[in-house]
Amino acid sequence: MGINQSTSFVLFDMMASQREEPAPAPHRGQLEVTPLSFDRVHAGQRATSTIPIFRFPIELFNHFTRYLCLKDLQALALVDRDCRKLAALHLFSRITLDLRDECFQMVNSLHSGKTQSTHQSALAPLYPYIRRVNVDPPDLLSSPQPRTAVADVTEHDGGEKEITKDRYLRSVGQLVANGLPNLYILDWIAPGIMTTATLESIYSSPTRHLRLQHIIFQDPIDFAPTQNSLPLETLDLEISFSVDGNERRPHHFFHHLFRHAAPTLRQLVWRGSNIDEVYLPDDMPSLSCLRLLVLDNVASSSERILNHFLSENTKVNSLAMDSLTSATWDFYRTRGYISSLKEFCWINHDDSSATEDIMVFLGHNTQLESFHVTEGLSTETIDQCILPLLQSDFRALSTLHLIWTSPTVHELSLRAIASIATLQHLWLSAGNQKAVRSLWEVDHETTIINLIPLRHLQTLAFSKDTYQVPNAHPLAPFYGDYYANKVLPVDIDISKYLSSVEFRLYQGTNVGLQQGLECQVKMRRCAWERWHAERMAAVARSYASKFSFLTWLFVGQLSVALHDVEHPDVLIESSQRDPRASALQHRMSLTMWRPV
Numbered sequence: 056m057g058i059n060q061s062t063s064f065v066l067f068d069m070m071a072s073q074r075e076e077p078a079p080a081p082h083r084g085q086l087e088v089t090p091l092s093f094d095r096v097h098a099g100q101r102a103t104s105t106i107p108i109f110r111f112p113i114e115l116f117n118h119f120t121r122y123l124c125l126k127d128l129q130a131l132a133l134v135d136r137d138c139r140k141l142a143a144l145h146l147f148s149r150i151t152l153d154l155r156d157e158c159f160q161m162v163n164s165l166h167s168g169k170t171q172s173t174h175q176s177a178l179a180p181l182y183p184y185i186r187r188v189n190v191d192p193p194d195l196l197s198s199p200q201p202r203t204a205v206a207d208v209t210e211h212d213g214g215e216k217e218i219t220k221d222r223y224l225r226s227v228g229q230l231v232a233n234g235l236p237n238l239y240i241l242d243w244i245a246p247g248i249m250t251t252a253t254l255e256s257i258y259s260s261p262t263r264h265l266r267l268q269h270i271i272f273q274d275p276i277d278f279a280p281t282q283n284s285l286p287l288e289t290l291d292l293e294i295s296f297s298v299d300g301n302e303r304r305p306h307h308f309f310h311h312l313f314r315h316a317a318p319t320l321r322q323l324v325w326r327g328s329n330i331d332e333v334y335l336p337d338d339m340p341s342l343s344c345l346r347l348l349v350l351d352n353v354a355s356s357s358e359r360i361l362n363h364f365l366s367e368n369t370k371v372n373s374l375a376m377d378s379l380t381s382a383t384w385d386f387y388r389t390r391g392y393i394s395s396l397k398e399f400c401w402i403n404h405d406d407s408s409a410t411e412d413i414m415v416f417l418g419h420n421t422q423l424e425s426f427h428v429t430e431g432l433s434t435e436t437i438d439q440c441i442l443p444l445l446q447s448d449f450r451a452l453s454t455l456h457l458i459w460t461s462p463t464v465h466e467l468s469l470r471a472i473a474s475i476a477t478l479q480h481l482w483l484s485a486g487n488q489k490a491v492r493s494l495w496e497v498d499h500e501t502t503i504i505n506l507i508p509l510r511h512l513q514t515l516a517f518s519k520d521t522y523q524v525p526n527a528h529p530l531a532p533f534y535g536d537y538y539a540n541k542v543l544p545v546d547i548d549i550s551k552y553l554s555s556v557e558f559r560l561y562q563g564t565n566v567g568l569q570q571g572l573e574c575q576v577k578m579r580r581c582a583w584e585r586w587h588a589e590r591m592a593a594v595a596r597s598y599a600s601k602f603s604f605l606t607w608l609f610v611g612q613l614s615v616a617l618h619d620v621e622h623p624d625v626l627i628e629s630s631q632r633d634p635r636a637s638a639l640q641h642r643m644s645l646t647m648w649r650p651v
Contacts, residue, residue, distance in 0.1 A: 069623040088187045088240055088650075090117060090144040096183045096237075097140060104137035120145055149187040152227055187240040220252070228256030237245055240264040240650045247271060247299065258285060263319075264650030266291035272308060273297055285315040289322040291648035310335055313342070321346050323364070324648045327353040333342050341366065347376040349646050351402050358382045369393065375400035375427075375646045378409035383481050387412035390421045398425035398454075400645040405430045405460075406573075414440055421448040425480075427645050430488060431460035434468070442471040454480040456643065462486040462494035469505035479604075480514040483644055492536040495522040497610075499594050503601050512602045516609035516643065518636045522590075538612065538634065552582035552589075588613060595625045607642070614638045 071298065093102075093116045102109045104495055108119055120141060132142035224245060232255075240499065241262040246269040254272075257265065265287055272294060290312075313320075317340040326349070341363075347370045348364055361382060365371060372395050377383060387409065397421065401413055410432075417423070426445065437457060444453060455478055459468075464485050472481065485495035497520045506512070521537045526544040550558050561578035563571025591611035599605055599617045608615040612632040620623045628638070640647060 060345065072617040088148055091150040091184065091186065091537060092117060093141060093144065093236055096144065102137045104135050106134060106138060106139075109137060116141060117144070137332060143181065143184050147181050147184040149189070149193060150185055150191040173338070182234050183237055185235050186237055187242070188231060188235065189244070191244050224253055225250070228253040232256040232259040236261065238262050243270070244267045244268045245270065248273060263287060264289040265367055266648055268293040270294040271297055274310070284318055285312070286319050287316040288319055288646065289650050290316065290320060291324040293326040295327070295466050306355050310339070314339060317342050318344070320344060322649060323347070324349040324646070325353050327350045335363055339363055339491050341368065343370065345371055347371070347373040351375070351377050351646070352379055358385075361386050365390070365393070370395045372396060373645055376559040377402040377404060378406065378413065379404065384409055384412050387416040390416065393420060396420055397423065398645055399423055399429040400429065402429045402646065403432065407432055407436050410436055410440055414444060417444055418448065422451060423449065424451050425454035425645065426452065427454075427456035428458055429646065431458045431486070433446070433460055434465065438465075438468055438471065441469065446471060446474050449475070450477065452477050454478070454643070456482040457484075458488060459485040462496075464495070466501060466505050469502060473506050473508040476508065477511070478509050479511050480643060481509070481512060482516040482518070482639065486519040488519060493519045493538065499597065503598060507601060509602065511604055513604050514607045514643070515598060515602070515605060516639050518639060520611065522611070531617070538632065541580050543579065543583055543586060547586065551578070552585040553578055557581065584632070587611060591615065592625045592627060599625070609636065609639045
């Protein structure tokens with residue numbers, strides 16, 4: 056179905072803002088959804104464009120367009136009809152439904168049945184391109200300045216607003232179930248109660264990778280899929296159940312879901328709210344394809360869950376699990392060797408009471424190639440329990456992530472880590488991981504000296520690290536956060552870090568006093584960010600000069616790529632700092648949902 060010239064500007068004005076810039080290349084197999092091929096969406100249609108790209112075999116089109124940025128794709132879409140179709144494969148492969156007019160127009164037109172409406176006729180040709188949908192619904196009750204599409208909603212009382220919100224979510228459910236034939240990934244982050252109708256719509260969609268976060272189900276919810284199977288490959292659950300009074304009933308939701316997804320499910324990330332009872336019958340089919348399993352605070356009585364997911368015949372090779380219940384303690388203490396297991400993450404929740412059980416589990420699984428923790432551990436636990444075991448018995452360990460509760464990492468710990476010669480990827484952190492302020496002042500010279508035996512190190516990361524400012528002004532804040540204070544050395548030439556236009560703003564030429572002060576503060580912060588990036592680039596070069604295989608470094612909340620080994624050249628991958636270490640999490644974490 057072609058898109059005529061009269062609707063082209065409607066399409067790109069209404070929807071281009073939905074498309075996000077491509078993220079940095081993910082790690083460990085987490086690939087961004089691949090746009091569909093030109094011939095799959097436009098089967099039987101012959102391209103008539105005279106643009107040279109259309110002279111190549113059609114299989115190569117996506118190989119060319121994958122290198123185009125957002126602006127280039129938008130420019131390509133304006134060339135002719137075929138170029139518009141080609142650009143749309145990338146521009147609309149991923150959309151987000153949130154509080155924007157175009158989102159309401161898309162879902163409301165479907166809900167109201169106006170299949171021939173202006174917006175529906177303009178947007179319908181885009182539906183086959185969409186492969187990933189992120190549902191982040193609007194908070195209609197708290198929006199201070201509602202958009203025009205929901206203006207009518209704000210004129211009514213709270214009850215009617217909530218009805219409209221429910222209608223919006225139902226419409227989204229209908230859209231993903233019936234309107235998106237090539238939907239591949241559905242990321243549903245919708246705080247609040249999910250109705251049976253919406254759940255049924257999600258089950259009816261063609262999605263292969265599903266995430267349901269912050270969802271509340273009415274208790275009980277016994278709805279089961281009508282089809283024989285749900286062809287889900289990855290599943291991320293963070294749900295809870297509302298309970299009336301003191302009633303407690305087994306939750307059949309999980310029974311139905313896992314039974315129907317069992318033949319194809321490869322990854323399961325399940326974060327719960329300590330549900331009292333999860334019903335999994337004895338005749339549940341085995342999850343023979345399951346390879347990645349994350350269980351965090353799932354159920355207070357989880358023996359049946361562990362026995363089902365981690366049976367004697369399990370093929371799980373990546374496991375991340377908490378140690379909050381007696382069931383998990385018993386599992387760690389008695390499970391023994393798991394032949395398929397290659398990666399293990401202890402979700403320790405700032406609790407080291409299960410350390411002995413974890414040591415028993417590690418002692419039985421010395422074949423592990425990756426070991427992680429998620430929260431801080433005491434220096435004694437790391438130095439006297441974990442590192443001695445890893446040093447003596449592990450021969451294939453290539454990835455290690457350790458966190459100290461204290462804001463220091465002693466040289467003794469670094470030397471112990473350096474004795475694990477097989478390490479290729481190392482992530483270190485110290486201090487309170489949940490605090491905004493970073494307290495670990497890293498001495499990189501000492502760290503390099505102590506880690507120098509790690510000759511095969513490829514990835515090195517420091518999170519929650521902070522630094523002192525050399526030659527800071529005596530009146531500059533001494534306490535507080537390095538990243539928040541943004542203090543520059545007194546002898547720095549600030550013009551070096553600002554463009555000529557920015558430097559004139561910094562000087563406050565021909566502006567009022569208040570505006571001049573505001574511009575000066577803004578430009579000083581801008582200069583500090585660039586000075587900090589330059590400082591971290593120098594740190595990266597010092598590591599690159601000592602570790603010849605090092606290709607990626609996370610330091611000072613910045614991702615740094617190293618390219619030339621003989622003459623170390625560094626590339627700061629993003630101009631923005633990453634305080635939450637999102638790039639690092641995507642690259643190394645074992646607890647993240649990874650739709651592939």
